[in-house]
Amino acid sequence: MGRLADNIDKILELESQGKTIDEISESIGLGIKTISAYKAIRTSKKALKKLELIRTEILRGNKTAEEISKQTKISHSYINIIANANRIILKRKKHAKNAINKKNKKTKTDLLKKIEQLADSGKTFDEILAETNKSSLEINYCYTWYGQKSQITYKQLRYQTDKNEVIRTLNNEKNIRISSFVHNSGISLKQLGKIVEDEIEIDGEKIKIKEFLYDDFVLEGKTLIEIQKHIGYGSRERARQYVNTTGQYDKWVESKEKKKKIKKDLNNKKEQNELNTKKALIEILTEKAMKDCNNKWAKETALRVYLKKNKIINQVPLEKLIKLYEAYEFAKKHNISSSLKLLRKYCDINSESQVSHHLSLAGLKLLSNYKQNKEITRISSKQKERILTILETVFSSKDISYFINLPQYVIEQQLVLEKKSKNINIIRKKNRKIRNKHRIQYFSYKKASEIYKAIDNKIKHEDIKEILEIDNTSYKKYLKQRANISQIIIQGLKNIYPELTNKINKPYLTYEIKEIQKSETRKYVMIKKINDVIDQGADSVSKIKQMIGHTNETIKKYAELGNIDLPQYTRKKQKQKNPN
DNA sequence: TTTATCATCAACGAACCGGA
DNA sequence: TCCGGTTCGTTGATGATAAA
Numbered sequence: 001m002g003r004l005a006d007n008i009d010k011i012l013e014l015e016s017q018g019k020t021i022d023e024i025s026e027s028i029g030l031g032i033k034t035i036s037a038y039k040a041i042r043t044s045k046k047a048l049k050k051l052e053l054i055r056t057e058i059l060r061g062n063k064t065a066e067e068i069s070k071q072t073k074i075s076h077s078y079i080n081i082i083a084n085a086n087r088i089i090l091k092r093k094k095h096a097k098n099a100i101n102k103k104n105k106k107t108k109t110d111l112l113k114k115i116e117q118l119a120d121s122g123k124t125f126d127e128i129l130a131e132t133n134k135s136s137l138e139i140n141y142c143y144t145w146y147g148q149k150s151q152i153t154y155k156q157l158r159y160q161t162d163k164n165e166v167i168r169t170l171n172n173e174k175n176i177r178i179s180s181f182v183h184n185s186g187i188s189l190k191q192l193g194k195i196v197e198d199e200i201e202i203d204g205e206k207i208k209i210k211e212f213l214y215d216d217f218v219l220e221g222k223t224l225i226e227i228q229k230h231i232g233y234g235s236r237e238r239a240r241q242y243v244n245t246t247g248q249y250d251k252w253v254e255s256k257e258k259k260k261k262i263k264k265d266l267n268n269k270k271e272q273n274e275l276n277t278k279k280a281l282i283e284i285l286t287e288k289a290m291k292d293c294n295n296k297w298a299k300e301t302a303l304r305v306y307l308k309k310n311k312i313i314n315q316v317p318l319e320k321l322i323k324l325y326e327a328y329e330f331a332k333k334h335n336i337s338s339s340l341k342l343l344r345k346y347c348d349i350n351s352e353s354q355v356s357h358h359l360s361l362a363g364l365k366l367l368s369n370y371k372q373n374k375e376i377t378r379i380s381s382k383q384k385e386r387i388l389t390i391l392e393t394v395f396s397s398k399d400i401s402y403f404i405n406l407p408q409y410v411i412e413q414q415l416v417l418e419k420k421s422k423n424i425n426i427i428r429k430k431n432r433k434i435r436n437k438h439r440i441q442y443f444s445y446k447k448a449s450e451i452y453k454a455i456d457n458k459i460k461h462e463d464i465k466e467i468l469e470i471d472n473t474s475y476k477k478y479l480k481q482r483a484n485i486s487q488i489i490i491q492g493l494k495n496i497y498p499e500l501t502n503k504i505n506k507p508y509l510t511y512e513i514k515e516i517q518k519s520e521t522r523k524y525v526m527i528k529k530i531n532d533v534i535d536q537g538a539d540s541v542s543k544i545k546q547m548i549g550h551t552n553e554t555i556k557k558y559a560e561l562g563n564i565d566l567p568q569y570t571r572k573k574q575k576q577k578n579p580n
Numbered sequence: 581t582t583t584a585t586c587a588t589c590a591a592c593g594a595a596c597c598g599g600a
Numbered sequence: 601t602c603c604g605g606t607t608c609g610t611t612g613a614t615g616a617t618a619a620a
Contacts, residue, residue, distance in 0.1 A: 235587070235588055237611090238586080
């Protein structure tokens with residue numbers, strides 16, 4: 001007596017401690033559904049209503065379940081359950097009480113004993129039902145009311161008999177798989193998932209049932225859709241739940257990764273093979289084409305360079321290359337100092353750098369006077385310093401070229417001269433990095449700076465877009481991110497012009513910056529140097545040359561640019577000559 | 581009757597793919 | 601390389617059904 005009430009007490013107590021239904025189930029050894037049912041007997045609204053009715057009847061003097069049942073139309077078995085659950089003792093008919101209950105109790109206990117023996121001997125639940133001629137509900141009922149002295153609960157009985165069924169099937173059938181097991185047995189997925197984690201003993205060795213009972217499609221790492229089709233489920237999600245609850249999830253993930261890797265390796269191999277075939281093919285074609293060149297050097301060289309690259313798209317067309325090498329051959333033959341500029345013009349290649357690149361691909365030296373070029377791109381030491389700040393800013397070479405006001409190639413050339421050529425690639429890649437960061441097509445800080453300056457100068461938006469050739473969406477993005485981008489530009493400008501740190505507060509080139517730029521150009525520096533040494537007393541070009549260390553031509557050039565009257569010895573002589 | 585379980589759906593984000 | 605679309609796996613919500 002009181003077993004039901006005790007269990008309900010325990011359930012409610014554990015629940016008030018915040019335990020989940022699963023935990024309560026583990027703790028008191030009852031099935032999840034049983035626990036819900038027990039709880040409802042005492043707490044559900046309907047049960048409470050019935051309890052109220054029963055109590056009223058008891059107060060009216062109806063003490064037995066039968067009497068109450070007559071009045072309330074509640075079945076007397078249900079009245080007994082509610083009374084039990086709430087520890088209400090009902091009167092019973094005297095003569096029926098002892099005889100039937102005792103007898104009942106004894107036979108029921110014997111029945112449970114028999115059932116457990118059958119379970120121990122490896123019978124399945126269905127077999128037990130057949131042998132005892134009982135229904136599962138009846139057995140469940142027996143455990144609920146007469147199971148005090150049993151070794152196990154109904155839940156445990158079901159687990160054991162289900163496990164019996166699994167082991168039996170494994171012994172009888174070869175290659176039985178979880179999916180077909182699920183279809184053919186009444187065991188739930190969850191129960192099956194638990195059972196396969198259990199161990200069985202074979203030749204003294206304990207092995208998980210999982211090792212014998214699994215699904216091939218899980219091991220093969222099939223996709224959820226494939227698994228769904230295989231089991232005949234309606235959704236990917238259900239298939240995933242299947243894999244999960246049957247305890248195969250980890251295995252599945254692992255298999256999928258393995259499969260992915262194999263595929264990747266295969267692709268790599270395939271790619272390599274294709275590449276090799278391509279190379280071989282190119283070699284054959286090259287050989288054949290070379291023969292068709294009839295020993296013409298320019299054609300041969302063009303072909304060799306052209307085929308060296310593994311791509312056709314974006315390649316400089318073969319005709320242009322032939323023209324280039326023909327021009328080179330001609331210039332060399334006649335000893336003409338032909339610059340990249342000239343060569344580019346002749347063969348109509350897009351840029352000088354492409355010309356230079358293709359000369360170096362053919363292993364050829366430049367024809368023009370390199371020294372002369374170098375002279376042109378010479379910069380002042382201050383500018384050099386500023387260029388090197390690029391390594392500390394987020395600017396690309398294109399951006400910094402704008403902010404320092406020097407051509408882009410000068411910047412990159414300077415890095416090479418400073419033996420920092422490695423950084424060139426980093427700086428070039430900056431373009432992509434910043435574009436990704438701001439998510440604006442063809443983004444550059446240069447463009448941003450130009451836009452913000454134009455806006456501050458009150459130029460109309462439409463005009464800005466047109467002049468700077470910016471599409472509408474990009475332009476809007478530039479405006480939207482103005483605060484953020486401006487901050488970055490201002491920081492960059494401060495890095496380049498540290499002496500103006502306190503004055504730079506606009507994201508573009510201000511008057512002060514431009515003044516500094518002007519004063520640092522080679523022209524300005526040279527003119528200043530010449531003026532300075534003249535002030536110091538240099539009275540001839542050769543003296544100036546001695547003092548500042550440049551060629552006569554250079555000094556004359558800059559003196560002319562700066563409108564300086566050179567205290568030239570020869571000139572004086574000429575002047576003296578002229579009157580004569 | 582109540583609730584666990586089965587089943588499906590929509591939404592989401594990451595990974596992937598393929599054309600421009 | 602970039603961009604937009606697609607696929608795939610995951611998650612939470614919710615309805616339907618069967619078991620306790």
